[in-house]
Every structure is written in structure tokens, then in C-alpha cells.
Amino acid sequence: MRKLLPLFALVAVVLAACATNPVTGRRSLQLVPESQMQALGLQAYQEVLAKSRVSTNARQTAIVRRVANRIAAVTHKDYDWEVKLIDSNEANAFVLPGGKIVVYTGILPICETEAGLAFVLGHEVGHAIARHGGERVSQSMVVEAGLTAADLSLRNNSQRGLIMAALGVGAQYGVMLPFSRDQESEADHMGIIYMAQAGYDPTEAPKLWQRMAARGGQQPPEFLSTHPSHATRIQRLNDLLPKALSIYKAVEPKYGLGEKL
Numbered sequence: 001m002r003k004l005l006p007l008f009a010l011v012a013v014v015l016a017a018c019a020t021n022p023v024t025g026r027r028s029l030q031l032v033p034e035s036q037m038q039a040l041g042l043q044a045y046q047e048v049l050a051k052s053r054v055s056t057n058a059r060q061t062a063i064v065r066r067v068a069n070r071i072a073a074v075t076h077k078d079y080d081w082e083v084k085l086i087d088s089n090e091a092n093a094f095v096l097p098g099g100k101i102v103v104y105t106g107i108l109p110i111c112e113t114e115a116g117l118a119f120v121l122g123h124e125v126g127h128a129i130a131r132h133g134g135e136r137v138s139q140s141m142v143v144e145a146g147l148t149a150a151d152l153s154l155r156n157n158s159q160r161g162l163i164m165a166a167l168g169v170g171a172q173y174g175v176m177l178p179f180s181r182d183q184e185s186e187a188d189h190m191g192i193i194y195m196a197q198a199g200y201d202p203t204e205a206p207k208l209w210q211r212m213a214a215r216g217g218q219q220p221p222e223f224l225s226t227h228p229s230h231a232t233r234i235q236r237l238n239d240l241l242p243k244a245l246s247i248y249k250a251v252e253p254k255y256g257l258g259e260k261l
């Protein structure tokens, strides 16, 4: 009997520590308080910015800000949202727990328009709202029995790589652990719904992945080509398109494709 207690305790903690996704309804394991994940996210964001060159392109920066603001607004989540456009050839973007978003200039040509960018930002914001970073850290805590919430600090060198990776920080800042297939699919699902709610034409979502696929070569970690495959992602987005289009038809104002990037 005594031997079973820790298992009962673990089951109780896990049941108490699940969060339900507001868009997809999927439940996720969250063993770390959201406030703690947000503090870690802010710390990682500041480290990334300290090592990066923020874009001086006023027009692109203004577009990235306004699309991010519109996407953040439809989530009704009171995060301290912020987005920075970073000068880099990488076709990438990522989000940190708590709503700090980083977009690389290299992804803008693939976005083509505000609507393409709205899907990318919707996908990233989806990772934040779904608390995928917290879910990854929680899963790591279950797997790596020694890791507890108290160890979660970027100043704790022995866990630093794991934490940075779990937060989803770009490869150049640490080991990049890709989000899981389920998390990527969930972020795509949320992204197409959010872009439609924000007034952008959701038919651009599967087209964005078609352009990513056509680009070929090595994809940056957050947009891994095989995880899930482009074909699967495009198919799933096409399946969600009727729902997204009905949301888009009812929403005002509409921006359509928006400005070209």
C-alpha cells in the first residue's frame, strides 16, 4: 500500500494540473505555475533580444506590430503581448510563454502578405495560449524525475539547455526541441481560427504551408518540414477552412490579404 502512495499522489497532481485549450478543447499537463513560466519566458526573450539586431525597417515593423495586435486581441488573453522584428535571413518566428513574440525578417517573403503573416502569428500565439512551453517543461519534469519547479531558472546551468529548449527559443540560443506533432497541429488549428477572427482571409493558411513546402531545403526548427509533414498540415488546414471561412464571413472589419510585405 505504501508503495502505491507516490503513484496516487502523482495521479492527483496530474489531474489537478491540466489546462483545457480554449479553441481546440485539448487538455494539457501543466505542472508549473503560469506566472513562473511567464517569468522564464520574459528572461529568455531579453536574452534573445540582447544578442539580436532589431529591424530598422519602419514599414515592416509597423505591419508586424499591427497584425500581432489584431491576433492578440482576438485571444482575449491579458498577456503583456509584445513583438519584435529581428534582422535575420532565417525564415522563422517563435513565441515565449507570456506572449513575447519574435519574428525574423527572413519569413516575411514567404508570408507575402499581411494575411500570410497573420497565420504565422496566429500559429505562434496559439503556442502561447495553449501553453505548449509549460506542457513541454511539465513532460520533461515527469520524464526527468529530478527536475522540479524549484529548479526552473535560467541561472541554474545544469538545467539551462533543457529549459531554453522547452521554451522554444531559436536554435542559435540553445538546443532546439521541436514542439510535438500534436502541439504543431494544435497551433495550426488555432492559427487559422485566430486569423479569421482577426479579419484576415483564412484561405491564405494552407497556401502559406504550400510556399514553405515549395521552398524546400532545410527548414528552421520551429517550422520543421517533417513534423508533421507539409502535406498533412495543408490537408488539416483545408479541413478547417470551411469553419474558418464562416467565422471570417461574419467578422468586421475585414482586411482580406492586407498589404504586401
Ligand SMILES: [Zn+2]
Residues within 6 Å of the ligand: 123, 127, 179, 184, 187, 222, 223
Ligand atoms: Zn509551431
